[in-house]
Amino acid sequence: MRISEHPILSFRQNKEVHFTFDGKEVTGYEGDTIVSALHALGIWKLSESPVHRRPRGLFCAIGHCSSCLMRVNGVPNVRSCVTPIEEGMVVESQNPRGDLYDHV
Amino acid sequence: MKNKASVVIVGGGITGTSTAFSLAKRGVKDIVLIEREGLASGATGRCGAGIRQQWGTFQNCLLARESMKVFENFQEVLGTDIDIELKQKGYLLLAYSEKEMDQFRRNVEVQHQLDIPSRLVSCREAKEIVPFLNTEKMLGGAFCPTDGHANPFLATKAYAKAAERLGVEILMKTEVKAITVVNDRIKGVHTSQGFIETDKVVNAAGGWSAQIGEMAGLHLPVYSERHEILVTEPVNPIMDPMVMSFSYNIYCQQTPHGSFIMGYGPQNEPRGYNVNATWQFLETMARKAAWLLPPLKNMRIVRQWAGLYNMSPDRQPIVCESEIVKGFFMGIGFSGHGFMIAPAVGTLLADLITGSPLTWDVVLDLGRYDRHETIAEPSVV
């Protein structure tokens, strides 16, 4: 959920940005990363782990662990915690590993 | 630590451990293997891990085929439960000139004498094997479906464990300091843990084998050269075989785990022991890979490193006993192909050390250079 008011900080409400997550159209705001936008929508599970297919969510938020890897615009293993959302972006879970390209 | 050994093997890579295993299996007792760091910490653990039977000389094809037989039946041969992750999805060799295509044609004939199931392929067939392969400028290629790769660390570990089970003593983090030679005979090895009396030493020190030779007073005609390699993040399997070209100078494979491993033969690399990675390698590799296998553009390189090729004058192994210093055996100069033929080399060294006739009729001795009988292997990167 978004913090609507804060005693110390002020958050500007930026322009809406529309993208898709696993085929579903979702909305974030300019300045959001994929993860912050999904979190604001209550989506915590980002992908599944490579072997045991355990649910994976955000962990470090600075692009240094591998917990948030997702497939973005067809590119696998994107660190969704540091990738800004863009209009029309296609974001997908990786279950379990990403595909390098769409099989025909 | 034993202070007396029948054989001291120097080097805990794939060659040293497979030799230790072969010797012990023949009943040789009191074998000691010395490793300066850890198992497979040199060239073995840094290599591209390919196993190729598509060679141009009968001898190499033989060694590779025999070795593949061992890799195929590894658990049974070694009596181990370690899975070496053998994947046999083939090697696809690419030809860019008529000359290269002719060579492949001749190679396939040699390979067929040994029942290696290789075949020539057209560009269209190559694309069926690797759909996203860029066949521009390509004339065709050769493919052997039973080539493949295995995990070098696990293979080394399995050999070491099997050897230990047969009584071999393996000393890690132990360095050879000197080798005692009296009247041109090996008398013992000084290690960082103490002296071991022995009349047989096996030089399986890979990148450092010239230095081990020096310790026995031998100037071995080998030198070391840095070869770089990189690995990407894993993705779902999309490429079955190792893709390789001698003239375009590249090898690239996807491991069962999903990551791509690739490298090429460096130009003008100085001799030496430097194993630092370079940024220039990334640039050249990126150019090569993105041109040949375009979807790889979107792959992320996660790690790059380098290892030492131990180069011989004809880029072919030297497996023999020294004619100058009796009891000094060597399995050196693999020039980048040590892993894939190590099972056969272990057998040959065991033959030499136990004084048995060679299991296979091959000529890999040091004397070949004096006799001007160098091996003309056309298929090396």
Next chain:
Amino acid sequence: MITCDLLVIGGGPAGISAAVAAGKAGLKVLLLEERERLGGQLTKQTHRFFGSVAERAGTRGIAIIKDLETVVAQLENVEISLSTTALGIYEDGVSTALKSGKMIKIKPKAIVVATGAFEKFLPFENNDLPGVYGAGAVQTLMNIYGVLPARRILMIGSGNIGLIVSYQLVQAGAEVVGVIEASPKIGGYLVHASKIRRLGIPIYPSCTIKKAFGQDRVVGAELVRLDEKWKEIPGSQFTVDCDAICLAVGLNPLIDLLGQSGCQFKYIPELGGQVPIRDESMRTNVPHLYIAGDLSSIEEATAALLEGELAGLSAAKQIRPGQSLEARMEEVKTHLRALRSGPVGEKIRSGLSKLTGEALPTPSPRTNAIDELSRTGIASPANLAGVLPDEKRKKTRAYAVIECYQQIPCDPCVHNCPFGAIKPFSDINDLPIVDFDLCTGCGQCIGRCPGLAIFTVDETRDGDRAKITLPYEFLPKPVREETVDLLDRSGKCVGQGVVKSVLNTPKQDKTTIVTVEIHRNLVQDVRQIRVVQKS
């Protein structure tokens, strides 16, 4: 190939400070920062910093970074490259970095590496469930992106990060169900602990997490008590409901970039683990390679700023010899020593002596009666008795109660009393002592204390009414004549009072100073107010 005199990798406090120092000394500097903005951890720090006023103590991290950004922007010879990730430092002196989708190459004459640290991970069952976050991630989400990661959070670790993030979570509107700590004592500054205790957040010392519950995300956790040998006490398990678990169990220096540089390392747990070996001027064993900040030892931002300056000056001295930089370098070293000289700097001092082999001067040890306080975060009557004026003085004028019982390197209070009533420090680790003959109870000091540990009490009037003035950093803000709940040091509601004044000028920088009329019996109990939510 880009060339420059000095490449600074990392745009946090250490890196900026290095770039500024080197830039002022005339070097052509390129400063790389991975994020879209300079500041590193400072960009998420909404609290006021400890340390010396000379290094901007008493100012919020987010304000400090604004200052630093201005300073660095004024230096024409310092180029800032944002959204740029350093990839490698190679043997030919070339560094590579990823910028705008390109791998760029940089050949500098010297490098300062200030890459900071990475959060430690903790093994427990289901520790990979969504909802298990690093504390840094929680801070990033809520303070940078304005997104609350969860509603009910369990905090693991009572170091400064765990305590601060707990406080920030409450500010952002979340509930912190508890802070657990494996050690028998609270790890962070006790003023931070007291701040969250009076919000009603429990702290469990000698306690660790065994397991997270949940299918697709965290729904709870199982905790267990530890004995004095840090072994689990059988049967002492208990569970808490929470929808997130925040790990604040320490940091490891981020040394990866130095892996191929030839730099030597040493394992020194007091400094955070595997750290590069360096001298007092921040030089490593590799010529022209310097380090600063958390990469060299896990410390507070003040130390990072000083180390960065030192590294920048060292590089400048080497590249452009002939400048008289030594005097400032010595000054910075003296500052650093002073900062680390107190009881809370003991760990760092012992770590540094392992690094350099030389012992740093230790000040004469002074003991504080903080045993109960360090277990609970709640001051004891004995603690309090030591900071109050005598009964006669209490009646004559309002007075300040400084509930600062632990020697930490911090001095803004001394510099913020217009009457000089807080005795000057001989050492930055001194405890504040109020001269009640000079103190007027004006409350100027309240909003400048980074620990929010200063209150003023006015019990001069006859009758049962008295006034307490305290700092308040939550929403909604109280208004005059509003009736509010009064909370004690453990967050328990002990009564109600009427707000008499609300001071909220820009000078307060969002720390509202609230004066409440309360029953005189409560003046030494009430330390927090709660605005009663109108339904």
Next chain:
Amino acid sequence: MNDDKTIVCRCEDIDIETIRKLIDQGVTSLEEIKRITRCGMGPCQGKTCGPVIAREIAMKTGQPMEEILSPRSRPPFGGVLFQEVLEGIDDEE
């Protein structure tokens, strides 16, 4: 979700029992554990798992941490796409 597990390495999904078993079998170096399990070879390059495994080794074998941890990180730190490497070359030509 599968059974309750304590995950050491998120990149390769390795749990602590796997690591403990290896240590019990005598695999007591970080490098060997890495080669066998791939721990530390994933996208994060051992930043999360390295210290945890080192501590397990230290606890089980009594080896000092200093000897267990060997900083052998390899570039490129954080990873780089081939495309990004290529874009960097074009710039200079």
